[in-house]
Structures are given as C-alpha cells and as structure tokens.
Amino acid sequence: MSIERASALLASARSALFITGAGVSAASGIPTYRGIGGLYSDKATDEGLAIEEALSGEMFQRRPEVTWKYVHQIERACRGARLNAAHAAIARIERRLERCWVLTQNVDGFHRGAGSTNVIDIHGDLHRILCTRCPYEAHVDDYAELAPCPRCPACAAVLRPDVVLFGEMLPLEKVEILRRELARGFDVVVSIGTSSLFPYITRPVLEAAHSGVPTIEINPALTAISTAVSVRLPMRAVEALEGILSRIEPGG
Template sequence: MYVPRDGELDEVAALIRNAQRVLIITGAGISADSGLPTYRGIGGLYHERLTKEGLTIEEALSGDMMARHPEVAWRYIAEIEANCRGAQPNAAHNVIADLEREKPGVWVLTQNVDSLHRMAGSQKVIEIHGKVHHLRCTECHHQRSVQDFAGLSLPPACPVCGGVLRPDVVLFGESLPQKGLDRLAHVLEQGVDLVMSIGTTSAFPYIAGPVWWAQQAGVPTVEINPGETEVSRIVDHRLRMGAAKAMTQIWARLHPQ
C-alpha cells in the first residue's frame, strides 16, 4: 500500500496555505469516489471493449457520428449519463469549493461534464468539455437543461424546429470552446502560485500544458493520482492517492483541530 513520504502532505498543505492564486486541474478520477466510472481507465465503463456496433467509444462518441447517426452517439451518451445519475460531490469536490471560499483566486479547469464541482459550490470553474445535462439544438438556437435523460426519446427532437438535440459537450473530433480556452489563458496570464493536477491522466495537451508551463516558470506543481500519468515525472510533489482521501488529509492539515 502506498504511503506518502514523511512530511509530504504537510509540504503540499503549506504550498496551498501560502498560495493566493491556485489552478486545480481535474479529470474523471476526482469523480470516482462519487461512484462515477472513469470510462477508459482500468475497470472503466469502456475499458478494452467495443460497442455493439463494433466501434471504439471514440468513434461512437464523435462529432461525425452525432451528425451522421445521432441515434448511435446518443445511445452511448445516455449510457454514460445513466451511470452518472444521482451522483453527488465527494470530499475532494467539497474541499476544492471550500478552498475557493477561503481564497478567491482558486480556479478549476475540469474535463468532467458531470457538474459536480458546481454542485459542491465552486464558482470559478472552466468546464472545458461542457455539461452533459445542458442540451442544444443542432439546427437552431434552442437550448434547455434537463435533470436526467430518463424521460427523453433518443435522439430527442427540438421542440422549436424539430432538429436533433444534443448535449452541450465536446465530442471526439470537435474543437474546444474558445471561451473556455480564453478564460484559461487569462488565468495563466494573471499568474498563479500553484498548479494542482487531480485525477487526470493529462493525456490531452491542453490539460498537461498548464503543468508544463508551471514547471518551466518555476511555479510549484502537485499531482494527486494513484496511477502514472503524462506529468508524473515533472511535478514537484506526487501523491499516489485517491482524490477524496488526499484532499481530506490536506484539509485536515490546513485546519488542525
């Protein structure tokens, strides 16, 4: 069983205590303690298996598939949503929200579409991949939010023009939202005192990029992830722990009884 080296949790807590502006980058691993699958990770929803159409999940959940065969894309979007339904923020989400309340310079860049950071109370969240429960029409400007997909016919039709509704998320092969990229650039331009990567493999350049930027700029970096990732070898502190356990222990050091 992994045990952090003596004093490492204290060192990470001290970095947070002394920082005013913190960028926290999160991925599917932070929501694992809320019961959500990591999709493509070990034991994930689509780990080493194809869809019933013989497609990879990247093919099934692509923008091209949504355009050509929305019923296929929607089948797997709905499967993922069903596995997320009813999930609540866990201790890691709650600690991050509490940190923002203490330090208004805390920002979250998340790949997750589950909105758990906002449910926990975080306000400064860049949801770079969108929100699964916010739908938009592919033909007109109609948008709506839904609590879940249980009552939807798939693919759902737009009540205004009859076009296909789709979740307002970034599918494989689609461009990232410029507004989110601009907001991230602004956060980095303003300067940060600490970059934390939590529960993400950092496989995408825009997720690993801020960690590499911090390393080159001399800004301290912390990774919380049980497994090896694309940034594990360059961070200053690597906690091979689950997000909820690590953040709970860090919070306890920031607020000793």
C-alpha cells in the first residue's frame, strides 16, 4: 500500500520538509479559500469587486476599510476553529527527526499551536496585527475586539493583519529561510492538502523529485505535482497522517 511506503520513507528519514495548504486545516472547520462562509464563490463583494481585489495590497493602500471589511468576515467565519489531528501528527513526526521544517500557506497559526517549531508561514498569520507606520504589533485571538478599520494605539496609523494580500510580495526573510533550508536538502519532501498552484509551493517538490529525493503527496484531488511524486495518497490529511503516525509509532 502507498501508505506503507510513505510511512517507511518518513520512518527512515532524518530530515523532512512538510508543505501544507488549506486541506490540512479543513478538518478544523476552516473552509478552503473561495468557499469561506459561502460568501465568495463566483460572486462579487458588496462593492462589486472580486474578492481578490478587495483583499489586495492596492485596495488596502487606497481604501483600507474595504480590505478590513472582508478580513473581518474571513476571521469571523473561522472563529472558534481549533487545530486538528493532522497538525498534531506533523508535530509528532517532527519530534522523531533531526531536522524538520513546515512550509505552510495557511494563516491560522495551527502548526505552531500543535508544537511544530520550524514553521515558515509564507502567507503570514491572521492573528498577528502590525502598524503600517510604527513598530507596534500585537497578537489578537479574536477580531471581535478590533474596530472595523483599527488604528494603532501608539501612533493612530491604520493597522493591518500580518498576511500577504493579493499583489504583495512574499516576506523576504521567510523566502530566505526557505532558500537556505532547501539548499541544505531534505531526506523526504511531503506535500499535504495544497492544490499546488504557486511556484514556491510546487518547486521544492519538483526539484526534490528531479534530484531523486523521495516525495509524498497527500491530497484527494489530482494536482500539478501528482505525476511527479514518489508516493501519492489520494486521502484527506487527517486520515493519511494518522495512518502514517500509527505505523511509525505503533501503540503511541
């Protein structure tokens, strides 16, 4: 079985890179992007904009209240969600390895909450709030305490969530960490619950596969990397990762 092969690869590895997307947090009740709250599938916002326009860096510069309106909606739709067994399994597997990194597109902070220590949250963290002018920052568990378009208590400038909005560059320091770790190499690269649309998400898998490094994909749907990986598990994240963990840590 493929799950046996995946388990054997992770059991024998000393280092691993896990690349995660929305599918890892789906079991937490966090919907995939355009389905959030049932608001954005194939329809415009109240302002007649595509949601990508409303949540763009350009819109935030011009009309931050519009961007904040939909950031609040997204946070409200996800409020109360908790990390799940997939996050916990990745953290458990990490503790068996000499070196492990998690590259995630998710902004929910669940990997760190589960105990993963080396996390590259390439799109940011929805619960970290930054000032657009001064060094002020804060961790906010619940946006209910924020104003519709919040202002900095230190300098009165507009605050923003620490997330990459559409049209914005990825944070350079996180890109550099990823480059550094990829240059060191991994014994196995695992892609979980991501549609693999972005080059910085697909490239680590494809380059590993090209170099003969074992690669694993966990995803019910076919993606751009499905034909390139060593092992493909057409399963949901929780089911696959709990199955792998039970084989690596029988009775654990």
